[in-house]
Amino acid sequence: MLRRSRGTAATAPVPAQVAAGAVLLAGVLALLTATAGAGALRLTGAAVVGTVTAALLVRAARRAGEPTLGPAGVVTLARGTMAVAAVALVGLPAAGTVALVAPAAVALALDGVDGPVARRTGTVTALGARFDMETDAFLLMVLSAHVAATTGQWWVTALGLLRYAFVAAGRVAPWLRGELPPRYSAKVVAALQGVVLVVTAAGVLPTADALAAVAVALAALVWSFGVSVVQLWRAAERHPFDRRRAAGALLTTACLALVGTVLVLPADPGAPAPAAWLRLPIEAVLGAALLAVLPGRARTVVAAGLGALLAALGLLKLADLGFRTFQGRRFDAVTDWSLLGNGLEFLRGTAGAAGTVVAVLAVVVAAVLVVATAVAVVRLGRIAARHRPAAVGGAVLLGAAWLVVGPVAGASLVPGVPVAAADGVAEVAHRTQQVPETLRERRELAAQLARDDVPVPRDVLGALRGKDVVIAFVESYGRTAQLTPEAAPRIRPVLADADARLTAAGFGMRSGVLTAPISGGGSWLAHATLFSGLPIADQGAHDRLTASDRPTLPRILRDAGWETAVVTPATTREWPEAAFFGHQRVYAGDDLGYAGPPFSWSPMPDQYTLEAFSRLELDRTDRGPLLGTVVLTSSHAPWSPLLDPAGIGDGAVYGPYAGGQQAYDTIFSLDRETLREDYLTSLEYSLRSTTGWLAGRQDTGRDLVVLLLGDHEPGATVSGPGAGADVPISVISRDPAVLAAIDGWGWSPGLLPPPDAAPWRMDEFRDRFLATYS
Numbered sequence: 001m002l003r004r005s006r007g008t009a010a011t012a013p014v015p016a017q018v019a020a021g022a023v024l025l026a027g028v029l030a031l032l033t034a035t036a037g038a039g040a041l042r043l044t045g046a047a048v049v050g051t052v053t054a055a056l057l058v059r060a061a062r063r064a065g066e067p068t069l070g071p072a073g074v075v076t077l078a079r080g081t082m083a084v085a086a087v088a089l090v091g092l093p094a095a096g097t098v099a100l101v102a103p104a105a106v107a108l109a110l111d112g113v114d115g116p117v118a119r120r121t122g123t124v125t126a127l128g129a130r131f132d133m134e135t136d137a138f139l140l141m142v143l144s145a146h147v148a149a150t151t152g153q154w155w156v157t158a159l160g161l162l163r164y165a166f167v168a169a170g171r172v173a174p175w176l177r178g179e180l181p182p183r184y185s186a187k188v189v190a191a192l193q194g195v196v197l198v199v200t201a202a203g204v205l206p207t208a209d210a211l212a213a214v215a216v217a218l219a220a221l222v223w224s225f226g227v228s229v230v231q232l233w234r235a236a237e238r239h240p241f242d243r244r245r246a247a248g249a250l251l252t253t254a255c256l257a258l259v260g261t262v263l264v265l266p267a268d269p270g271a272p273a274p275a276a277w278l279r280l281p282i283e284a285v286l287g288a289a290l291l292a293v294l295p296g297r298a299r300t301v302v303a304a305g306l307g308a309l310l311a312a313l314g315l316l317k318l319a320d321l322g323f324r325t326f327q328g329r330r331f332d333a334v335t336d337w338s339l340l341g342n343g344l345e346f347l348r349g350t351a352g353a354a355g356t357v358v359a360v361l362a363v364v365v366a367a368v369l370v371v372a373t374a375v376a377v378v379r380l381g382r383i384a385a386r387h388r389p390a391a392v393g394g395a396v397l398l399g400a401a402w403l404v405v406g407p408v409a410g411a412s413l414v415p416g417v418p419v420a421a422a423d424g425v426a427e428v429a430h431r432t433q434q435v436p437e438t439l440r441e442r443r444e445l446a447a448q449l450a451r452d453d454v455p456v457p458r459d460v461l462g463a464l465r466g467k468d469v470v471i472a473f474v475e476s477y478g479r480t481a482q483l484t485p486e487a488a489p490r491i492r493p494v495l496a497d498a499d500a501r502l503t504a505a506g507f508g509m510r511s512g513v514l515t516a517p518i519s520g521g522g523s524w525l526a527h528a529t530l531f532s533g534l535p536i537a538d539q540g541a542h543d544r545l546t547a548s549d550r551p552t553l554p555r556i557l558r559d560a561g562w563e564t565a566v567v568t569p570a571t572t573r574e575w576p577e578a579a580f581f582g583h584q585r586v587y588a589g590d591d592l593g594y595a596g597p598p599f600s601w602s603p604m605p606d607q608y609t610l611e612a613f614s615r616l617e618l619d620r621t622d623r624g625p626l627l628g629t630v631v632l633t634s635s636h637a638p639w640s641p642l643l644d645p646a647g648i649g650d651g652a653v654y655g656p657y658a659g660g661q662q663a664y665d666t667i668f669s670l671d672r673e674t675l676r677e678d679y680l681t682s683l684e685y686s687l688r689s690t691t692g693w694l695a696g697r698q699d700t701g702r703d704l705v706v707l708l709l710g711d712h713e714p715g716a717t718v719s720g721p722g723a724g725a726d727v728p729i730s731v732i733s734r735d736p737a738v739l740a741a742i743d744g745w746g747w748s749p750g751l752l753p754p755p756d757a758a759p760w761r762m763d764e765f766r767d768r769f770l771a772t773y774s
Contacts, residue, residue: 014061017069018054021077025050028085028103036099038088040409041419044401046088051397053084053138057131064127072118073128075110076135082107083139090142091149100146101202107139108194136190137163143197150201153211159193159218162225172246175236180228189224193217252383255376259284259307262314262373264421265321275413279421282402283310289395291381292388303381307374313427314373315366324716329519333431334438335540445541448534449548460560463741463773467703467733468618468626469557471530474686475523476635477710479513479726480719481683483755490680491687495751498691502732502751505695508739511730512747513759519713519725523631526711526727526762531581533766546580553766555582557627566629567592567613569603583629587616596651597658602633606689607643608651609633614693635679635686645696672717679718691751694732706732708751726759728752741772 012020029046032038038046057077061069069077082103089100114132118124141160148156170176180186196217200210233239263281287306291299319331384391405411406420413419461469481487482495502509516526517537528536528545531552536542554564564584568575571588578586592612594604613630617623647653694706710727713719730751733739745768748754760768 013067014058014069017074017077018058021081022050022054024078025081025084028081029088032085032088032099036089036092038092038099039411041405041411041413042088042090042092044404044409044411046084048397048401049087050081050084052394053080055393060130061127064125066125066127069131070118070123070125070128071121072114072123073125073131075114075117076128076131079107079110079114080131080135080138082110083135083142086139086142086146090146093150097146097150097201097203101198104139104143104194104198104201107135108198111136111191111194136194140193140197143194143201147197147200147214151207151211156211156214156218159197159214159221162221166225166228168249172242172249173240174242175239176229176232178232178235180231183227186224186228189220193221252379255379258373258376259310259380262310262317263424265314265317265423266417273414276417278413279417279419280398280402280405281421281423282399282406283422283424285395285398285402287377288380288384288391289399291377292384292391292395294381294385296385299381299385300378303378304374307377308370310377310424311370311373313424314369316427316431317423324520329537330430332434332438332538332540334435335442335538442540442544445534445544449544449550459774460556461770461773464705464738466625467705467735467738468628469562469705469707470618470626470628470630471707471709472630472632472690473523473527473709473711474632474635474683474690475711476679476714476718477683477686477727478519478713478719478723479728480713480723481680482728482752484720486676487680490684492752494684494687498687498695499750499752501695502691505697506734507694507732508734508736509730509732509750510739510742510745510747511728511749511751511753511757512745513726513753513757514709514729514762514765515759516710516712516725516727516762519723520715520719521712523711527629527631528581529762530709530765533763535761535763546577552581553769554627554629555580556770558582558584562625562627563623564627564629565617566631567609567616568629568631569594569609570601570631570633572603585617587612592616594651596654599634599654599658604651605654606632606634606686607645607693608648608654610689610693611645611648614697618697632686632690634689635682645693676718679714703733703735703738705735705738706730708732727762729765738773745772 025046029038029043033043061067085103086100086107089097092100111132114128118128137160140163141157144157144160148154166176196213199205200214203210205213260281263283264277264279266276291303294302316331316333319336323329323331323336402420406418406422411419481491499509514530517529517535518525522539525536525538525542528542531554532545532550533553534541534545534550536545554566558564559582564582565587566578566581566583566585567587569587569589569592571586572590575586575588589603592604592609594608594612596604596608599605609630609632613628617626617628643653690708694704697704707729709729712727713723713725716723728751731739731742731747746758748757
């Protein structure tokens with residue numbers, strides 16, 4: 001029978017005993033640091049867990065009226081100290097695993113000591129029994145977390161979580177809190193869990209055998225808890241279920257999940273490691289302390305405001321993720337709102353009417369997110385105020401931990417993702433700086449648009465007089481395709497083969513590197529940059545450019561006697577900006593006579609686009625010299641067959657190749673490896689199509705000068721983080737004088753610039769090109 005201690009053991013007061021346990025914990029952690037290399041993050045985590053545990057123990061003793069833990073309680077305290085120390089080693093391989101097994105084994109061995117000590121000294125207490133049970137449960141949780149982290153089998157944590165799930169269920173089903181009769185099988189099963197987990201953590205068994213043993217132990221534990229539930233059900237006359245408390249617990253959990261997710265949402269557009277979500281946001285720490293001390297009405301108003309602000313920051317984070325994925329930069333809250341219309345058009349083009357529905361739903365979800373986050377923060381603030389001492393004390397403890405693992409240690413579980421998170425603060429600081437910076441850039445662009453520093457020469461491009469000039473953009477063709485280990489083995493042989501074919505056809509080549517103003521998307525911005533000689537990095541700058549009188553490269557050549565035409569197969573709507581750029585004839589998708597199927601986002605294969613350009617413009621005999629701009633889009637989606645140009649006709653011949661293609665609106669649901677492989681297949685096709693078309697051009701009596709370049713890097717999901725914004729560019733001509741004129745540029749022969757090629761800014765190209773050939 002449980003009874004209160006009568007002081008038969010000469011023991012110290014509970015606070016003194018807990019202080020002694022803290023000293024023991026500090027010594028064990030120091031030893032583990034020296035032997036296993038537990039860093040600041042792990043030590044801080046163990047210290048936080050130890051502090052919380054000590055506070056709960058002192059509180060429990062005060063509520064139970066026990067002035068001391070007694071001799072048995074001291075043994076349990078030592079066991080608990082070992083369990084808390086093991087927290088610092090969870091997930092550490094090698095020496096960390098060896099070091100973890102030692103305190104765990106000590107804790108398990110002492111589990112057979114505290115009970116007999118309590119009985120022999122007559123100090124059996126309810127507090128001691130509960131302390132013993134919770135220590136066992138905590139040790140199992142630590143060991144199961146370690147085994148799960150080192151094996152990658154996260155189902156193992158069920159061994160540690162079952163006890164806490166049972167306690168949580170008792171909060172809403174009071175009959176589960178009834179007294180259970182002693183059961184020997186329950187003690188055997190409980191002991192089995194610890195033994196199996198220690199053996200598994202020690203690595204003395206093959207991994208498969210150890211996990212099989214863990215599975216058996218888990219099955220035994222589920223059976224034991226099931227027996228307990230049946231016993232409690234039979235012993236209870238009534239079986240009430242507190243639906244209100246259950247609903248409240250679920251709602252609070254949902255609020256915590258929502259607020260936590262918004263605060264620690266990773267900024268990396270790549271698939272983040274699970275550990276990237278394990279962070280301590282300082283905003284949550286400070287917010288809990290603030291809301292805990294504010295009075296009722298003020299707390300509600302402040303919490304709702306903070307929730308709305310948090311939701312806005314979350315939406316900006318999501319916008320950043322999207323822009324980093326597709327354009328390699330963060331969302332500009334001043335200039336990028338106009339791109340929402342482009343996004344809607346994209347959805348309509350890829351998903352039809354469903355795209356519009358998705359866009360509307362996105363707006364509704366955003367509004368719901370703002371309201372839900374505000375409500376969540378109000379609820380959490382009310383709970384913090386209800387438990388003010390715990391909320392304030394926890395905030396102080398976690399704030400100190402944040403300082404240690406953040407500014408002091410700079411700890412991280414995933415490279416580049418600090419555990420001590422301050423994303424909300426950083427987001428506010430960034431947006432505060434971004435607005436005046438964007439406005440300053442607007443003023444600078446306005447000043448540049450008001451003048452053109454390079455006067456148009458009198459004999460514009462006299463060195464190219466009478467020649468046809470073709471500017472061919474291979475979309476999403478960046479330097480990573482030529483240089484990275486994943487892409488170069490596939491793309492460099494294509495370029496080498498193209499070098500040989502073009503050389504055999506009498507062409508020479510010089511190649512360099514341009515730095516585009518954008519990455520991942522926004523092709524029209526790169527085109528505008530190349531043509532205007534100004535860095536056009538966002539839609540706002542593009543709109544201001546097209547409303548100005550800035551001379552563009554096509555317009556300059558048009559005024560100098562060249563005819564100008566642009567082939568843009570992906571254009572499906574009116575394009576009034578074409579007149580600004582100086583394109584006299586525009587061939588959009590419907591103007592190219594294509595009768596074949598579309599291929600994902602690309603409405604037609606590049607090979608057809610180039611043949612149509614030849615038919616509609618280059619092969620005409622009733623024209624003057626031509627500046628033709630061709631936008632090649634097949635690099636956006638997988639495509640590989642190269643057909644006989646003579647048999648392409650109206651494109652219906654492509655029909656048999658359209659089956660089984662990946663819809664563009666689902667492409668980005670693919671894993672990164674598959675996406676990159678599909679991209680490389682597409683890029684191979686685009687490069688072979690373009691260079692094959694050029695090598696096969698028959699002499700029409702006019703010289704041909706081709707600028708072949710990429711417009712931007714593909715999205716980060718393909719190119720990877722830190723890909724930059726460099727793109728290759730080549731000048732291709734049969735005329736040696738055309739190539740000799742750019743000897744001073746430092747460009748290399750062939751289609752492949754060397755890895756150390758010095759890039760130019762893309763906006764510098766227009767003026768250098770004009771100055772060289774005029």
